[in-house]
Amino acid sequence: MRKVYVVGVGMTKIDRHYDKGFAELVHEAFVKAYEDSRGAEPEAVVVGNMLSSSLYQQDSLTALVADAMGLRGRGGFKVEAACGSGGYAFVAGYSLVASGLYDVIAVVGVEKMSDYPTARVTSALAQAADAEHEVIYGASFPGLNALAMRLYMKIYRASREDLALWPVRMHEYAYYNPYAQLRNRITVEDVLKSTTIADPIKLMDSAPVGDGAAVVILASEDMAKKFNDTPIQIAGVGLGSDALDLSSRDDLLKPLSIVKASEKAYRMAKVESKDIDVAEIHDAFTITALLCIEGLRFAEWGTSWKMIKEGRFTKDDKPALNLSGGLKARGHPVGATGVYQVAEIAMQLRGDFPGVKASSPSIGLALNTGGVATLTSVVILKR
Amino acid sequence: MRKVYVVGVGMTKIDRHYDKGFAELVHEAFVKAYEDSRGAEPEAVVVGNMLSSSLYQQDSLTALVADAMGLRGRGGFKVEAACGSGGYAFVAGYSLVASGLYDVIAVVGVEKMSDYPTARVTSALAQAADAEHEVIYGASFPGLNALAMRLYMKIYRASREDLALWPVRMHEYAYYNPYAQLRNRITVEDVLKSTTIADPIKLMDSAPVGDGAAVVILASEDMAKKFNDTPIQIAGVGLGSDALDLSSRDDLLKPLSIVKASEKAYRMAKVESKDIDVAEIHDAFTITALLCIEGLRFAEWGTSWKMIKEGRFTKDDKPALNLSGGLKARGHPVGATGVYQVAEIAMQLRGDFPGVKASSPSIGLALNTGGVATLTSVVILKR
Numbered sequence: 001m002r003k004v005y006v007v008g009v010g011m012t013k014i015d016r017h018y019d020k021g022f023a024e025l026v027h028e029a030f031v032k033a034y035e036d037s038r039g040a041e042p043e044a045v046v047v048g049n050m051l052s053s054s055l056y057q058q059d060s061l062t063a064l065v066a067d068a069m070g071l072r073g074r075g076g077f078k079v080e081a082a083c084g085s086g087g088y089a090f091v092a093g094y095s096l097v098a099s100g101l102y103d104v105i106a107v108v109g110v111e112k113m114s115d116y117p118t119a120r121v122t123s124a125l126a127q128a129a130d131a132e133h134e135v136i137y138g139a140s141f142p143g144l145n146a147l148a149m150r151l152y153m154k155i156y157r158a159s160r161e162d163l164a165l166w167p168v169r170m171h172e173y174a175y176y177n178p179y180a181q182l183r184n185r186i187t188v189e190d191v192l193k194s195t196t197i198a199d200p201i202k203l204m205d206s207a208p209v210g211d212g213a214a215v216v217i218l219a220s221e222d223m224a225k226k227f228n229d230t231p232i233q234i235a236g237v238g239l240g241s242d243a244l245d246l247s248s249r250d251d252l253l254k255p256l257s258i259v260k261a262s263e264k265a266y267r268m269a270k271v272e273s274k275d276i277d278v279a280e281i282h283d284a285f286t287i288t289a290l291l292c293i294e295g296l297r298f299a300e301w302g303t304s305w306k307m308i309k310e311g312r313f314t315k316d317d318k319p320a321l322n323l324s325g326g327l328k329a330r331g332h333p334v335g336a337t338g339v340y341q342v343a344e345i346a347m348q349l350r351g352d353f354p355g356v357k358a359s360s361p362s363i364g365l366a367l368n369t370g371g372v373a374t375l376t377s378v379v380i381l382k383r
Numbered sequence: 384m385r386k387v388y389v390v391g392v393g394m395t396k397i398d399r400h401y402d403k404g405f406a407e408l409v410h411e412a413f414v415k416a417y418e419d420s421r422g423a424e425p426e427a428v429v430v431g432n433m434l435s436s437s438l439y440q441q442d443s444l445t446a447l448v449a450d451a452m453g454l455r456g457r458g459g460f461k462v463e464a465a466c467g468s469g470g471y472a473f474v475a476g477y478s479l480v481a482s483g484l485y486d487v488i489a490v491v492g493v494e495k496m497s498d499y500p501t502a503r504v505t506s507a508l509a510q511a512a513d514a515e516h517e518v519i520y521g522a523s524f525p526g527l528n529a530l531a532m533r534l535y536m537k538i539y540r541a542s543r544e545d546l547a548l549w550p551v552r553m554h555e556y557a558y559y560n561p562y563a564q565l566r567n568r569i570t571v572e573d574v575l576k577s578t579t580i581a582d583p584i585k586l587m588d589s590a591p592v593g594d595g596a597a598v599v600i601l602a603s604e605d606m607a608k609k610f611n612d613t614p615i616q617i618a619g620v621g622l623g624s625d626a627l628d629l630s631s632r633d634d635l636l637k638p639l640s641i642v643k644a645s646e647k648a649y650r651m652a653k654v655e656s657k658d659i660d661v662a663e664i665h666d667a668f669t670i671t672a673l674l675c676i677e678g679l680r681f682a683e684w685g686t687s688w689k690m691i692k693e694g695r696f697t698k699d700d701k702p703a704l705n706l707s708g709g710l711k712a713r714g715h716p717v718g719a720t721g722v723y724q725v726a727e728i729a730m731q732l733r734g735d736f737p738g739v740k741a742s743s744p745s746i747g748l749a750l751n752t753g754g755v756a757t758l759t760s761v762v763i764l765k766r
Contacts, residue, residue, distance in 0.1 A: 001483035021515070044622055053436040057518065059465040059510040060754045063627040073643045075622020075760070077471035080461045082442040088460035092475050099481035100384035101620065127442040132404070135440065237484065239427055239458020244446040260456045268484075371443045377458070 004097045005224035005231035006381065007104075008037025008217035009343035014181040014331030016114040017211040022052065022061065023068035025213035026110050030069045033106070033215040037227040040217045042106035044096060045069065045076030048089030049109070050335035050370075053080075054124045055116055065108050082128035083284060085109070086214070086338025087368025087377035091237045093218055094379075098234075103220045104227075109339025110213040121209055125334070128371040130245035142206065142285065144372050146198035148252050149287035153200065155253065156302040160200055164191035165308050166286045167204050167328050173315075174325025177355030179340075181210045181331030205286040207332035214339040216346070232346045235363070236269025236380035238262060244374055253302075255373035258295030262367070265378035269363075273297035276319040276380075277361030278348045280341035282369045283326045292367050293321070296378075319365070320358040323348065338368030342379055349383040387480045388607035388614035389764065390487075391420025391600035392726035397564040397714030399497040400594040405435065405444065406451035408596035409493050413452045416489070416598040420610040423600045425489035427479060428452065428459035431472030432492070433718035433753075436463075437507045438499055448491050465511035466667060468492070469597070469721025470751025470760035474620045476601055477762075481617075486603045487610075492722030493596040504592055508717070511754040513628035525589060525668065527755050529581035531635050532670035536583065538636065539685040543583055547574035548691050549669045550587050550711050556698075557708025560738030562723075564593045564714030588669040590715035597722040599729070615729045618746070619652025619763035621645060627757055636685075638756035641678030645750070648761035652746075656680035659702040659763075660744030661731045663724035665752045666709045675750050676704070679761075702748070703741040706731065721751030725762055732766040 010032025012025050020028075034040065045066050052058045062076040079089040086109035093107035113121050125141045134144065152158065168188055174180035186204060194203040217227070224231035240260030243249050250256065266272060273296055281296070283289035293304035298319060307313065313321040324330040324344045327337060345364035347353035362383045369376040393415025395408050403411075417423065430448050435441045445459040462472040469492035476490035496504050508524045517527065535541065551571055557563035569587060577586040600610070607614035623643030626632050633639065649655060656679055664679070666672035676687035681702060690696065696704040707713040707727045710720060728747035730736035745766045752759040 050442060053463065053510060054440070054442070056514055057437070057506075057510050058514040059433060059437070059463060060512070060627055060757050062464060063624045063754065063757045064513070066624045067626055067631075071624075072626055073624060073639050075624055075640070075644060075647075075758070077468075077475065077622070077758070078463045079475075080436065080442060080463055081445060085460075092460065092462075092478075095475075095478040095482040095484055098484065099478040101478055101481065123440075127436060127440050129443070130447070131439055131441040239460075241446045241449045241454075241456060241458055243450055243455055244443055248450075256456050257458070261458060264458075371446065374443050374446045375458070375460070 002098050002100055003221040004094055004218050004234045006216055006346040007219045007224050007227035007231050008033040008040055009346050010036060011179050011214040011340055011343055012212050013179045014210040014212035014333055018114055022064055022110055022112060025211060026065050026068040026108055029213040029215040033217050037217045040104050040219060040227040042071060042104050042217060043102045044074050044105045045071060045108060046089045046093040047078040047108045048086035048335045048339055049078055049111060050080060050082055050085045051111060051113060051124050054127055081375040082370030083334040084338060084368045084370030084375045084377060085335035090338055090342050090379055091239060091377050094234055094237055097218050097220055103223050105218050107216045107339055109336030111333035111336045112211045113209045113333060114211050133245040140198060142198040142201050144246060145285045145287055146201045148372060149200050152253055152287055152290060158305040161188060162305050162309055163286050164188040166289050167191050170322060170326040170328035173323050173356050174329030177325050177330055180325045180329055181208055182329040201285055207284045207327040210331040210333050212333040212336050214336055214343050216339055216342050230350045232349050233382045235382040236265040238264030238378045240376045242374050246372060255291050255295050257373050257376035258292060261376040261378040262296045265380050269380040271363060275363050276365045277363050278320045278345060278358040279365040280322055280324060280344055281367045283322060283328050284332055291373055296367060315356050316359055323356040323358060341366035341368055345381050349381055385481050385483055386604040387477055387601050387617045389599055389729040390602045390607050390610035390614050391416040391423055392729050393419060394562050394597040394723055394726055395595050396562045397593040397595035397716055401497055405447055405493055405495060408594060409448050409451040409491055412596040412598040416600050420600045423487050423602060423610040425454060425487050425600060426485045427457050427488045428454060428491060429472045429476040430461040430491050431469035431718045431722055432461055432494060433463060433465055433468045434494060434496060434507050437510055464758040465753030466717040467721060467751045467753030467758045467760060468718035473721055473725050473762055474622060474760050477617055477620055480601050480603055486606050488601050490599045490722055492719030494716035494719040495594045496592045496716060497594050516628040523581060525581040525584050527629060528668045528670055529584045531755060532583050535636055535670055535673060541688040544571060545688050545692055546669050547571040549672050550574050553705060553709040553711035556706050556739050557712030560708050560713055563708045563712055564591055565712040584668055590667045590710040593714040593716050595716040595719050597719055597726050599722055599726050613733045615732050616765045618765040619648040621647030621761045623759045625757050629755060638674050638678050640756050640759035641675060644759040644761040645679045648763050652763040654746060658746050659748045660746050661703045661728060661741035662748040663705055663707060663727055664750045666705060666711050667715055674756055679750060698739050699742055706739040706741060724749035724751055728764050732764055
């Protein structure tokens with residue numbers, strides 16, 4: 001298999017960009033990635049996006065994106081796996097280069113969410129769940145995650161206070177990340193007294209609504225050094241799925257998609273969970289963080305909340321998790337998030353992430369998932 | 384680059400399947416492909432689909448599709464490029480195997496369109512065009528294609544009668560294809576007296592609304608012979624794009640996306656247009672067929688209508704075009720169409736297509752496009 005490298009990354013701050021459309025966001029992120037790669041010109045584009053079809057009535061988004069990058073004529077396609085679209089787009093883009101089809105491609109994650117009323121956005125986000133067996137009966141996306149959180153707290157005897165520590169930490173990290181959406185520090189008390197979204201999920205357990213674009217430029221081995229003095233190798237990728245509806249799953253707290261995707265990525269990269277120095281995981285809600293940590297084998301099932309309480313997974317630990325501030329506080333422009341994560345890990349490995357840094361990491365991981373851990377991708381990067 | 388082969392194909396008849404959902408259609412097509420490949424079990428799934436997000440409020444479709452195939456846990460993603468989704472999904476799936484990431488994968492095209500009123504479907508199809516610069520001003524998708532048809536007729540002095548010959552031929556072929564949606568023979572007069580959809584486009588210039596699923600199983604070279612005595616090699620693939628809005632294009636009648644995609648595919652397959660024995664092209668409307676024929680260099684610009692009139696591109700010609708009946712009469716379950724095309728070409732090359740057959744073809748081509756030739760993929764297969 002051809003080796004593939006990340007040779008350029010760029011992103012916009014995540015925010016409610018009322019004054020910017022898809023094209024403006026993509027342009028801004030691409031110009032940064034282009035400069036970061038000393039002018040690498042992508043031959044094709046893969047776009048990660050969830051909501052353009054349902055909210056903006058815009059399919060064919062790739063043509064708009066390619067034009068915004070000055071790449072009219074180049075081919076490409078959009079990948080959709082709900083909130084996991086960005087990570088899957090990255091894997092699709094990786095394989096376009098690994099196969100030898102292209103030498104240089106761009107993976108673009110872009111999402112606009114702010115322009116619509118919250119109720120409309122919430123209903124579009126529920127498209128990640130099973131329309132015919134869940135949503136039609138009134139289930140919201142936070143509601144389905146609340147089922148998992150309640151079960152987790154009951155089975156593993158974790159308290160609501162215990163589970164408030166994660167978002168507090170995420171806001172602390174985001175405070176230092178110039179691209180993050182929520183840069184205010186919060187306390188456990190702030191989490192507990194915030195509005196209940198779907199009991200036991202509080203507002204401050206939940207990723208915010210925001211807009212943003214991130215671009216990662218990939219190149220084959222023979223081109224990589226030309227574009228970047230510190231190209232970052234893609235050492236492993238893995239994909240996994242689970243039943244779309246929660247009621248069909250074997251175990252709501254041991255997500256099959258995360259187990260399958262991480263097993264494949266570890267095997268391909270020839271590493272184990274204990275080798276990972278730094279990772280970005282998918283904490284759309286606090287419960288999602290716990291399921292990711294355990295599914296990745298950073299903790300035994302049911303123990304991640306205790307390890308967080310003991311101060312594990314912080315910036316000097318191995319692995320250091322979500323130094324960006326995570327989906328919770330860096331933000332979660334849904335279909336773009338997976339591309340942000342890969343860009344952040346690449347910067348951590350290069351040592352130029354502009355926020356909280358891990359200490360000299362050499363192996364990093366990004367986990368992005370769509371639905372309630374329904375469609376998961378895991379990417380492992382090496383310096 | 385690893386060689387990749389088509390080792391199994393399956394499809395449902397295209398029809399208004401009011402009694403079948405996504406899962407039932409996929410299951411039916413996959414069982415056929417599975418048997419055709421003597422039990423090849425895909426490690427991952429790529430889905431081509433346009434409308435599940437906008438019409439059915441269902442994202443994460445891949446999880447539902449994997450479950451319907453008995454492949455829960457396997458990863459995968461959905462590719463969207465409007466009506467070109469299936470062809471792009473095929474290219475994405477091809478690269479997953481060519482790269483060495485997987486040895487066996489399934490590309491699934493599936494679309495449901497019948498359950499909604501025509502006005503709702505027409506509006507969902509318009510998402511292939513530019514929401515912000517075209518659709519908001521009242522443009523429909525047939526309306527945008529009508530602009531191209533009118534311009535073509537004016538510049539190249541083709542009459543409405545001349546352009547009625549294509550759909551007549553498509554219905555003739557579909558009559559013999561058991562999977563086709565419209566198996567009635569029609570005359571030039573039938574076309575001319577059919578309802579005007581968007582002048583000069585008549586109802587009988589237009590692909591029908593229908594549901595269907597097609598599955599193509601791909602395998603690496605070392606596995607291919609195990610699964611099929613006549614594996615069909617993927618010799619070339621190419622992608623191309625054009626401006627999303629027609630007003631930004633250099634030339635509405637020389638679609639950049641088709642030119643770029645076909646150039647790349649020919650180069651990769653080391654063939655020229657004159658080497659193609661049999662092809663399936665994207666005739667969502669009669670005008671689209673002409674643009675495909677010319678963009679692929681099967682005819683000089685502006686001359687395809689004359690060649691059709693002279694009886695070219697029929698079953699004994701080289702290339703023989705759309706022996707399935709094409710989008711016009713085989714049907715056009717939009718995001719699935721590109722997968723139908725590849726399956727049909729593979730069967731033509733194997734000699735077991737159950738409708739009108741080309742005479743001993745060895746090189747075949749499939750062209751699928753989304754929007755008004757906005758996002759095009761070209762796939763070249765060799766026996």
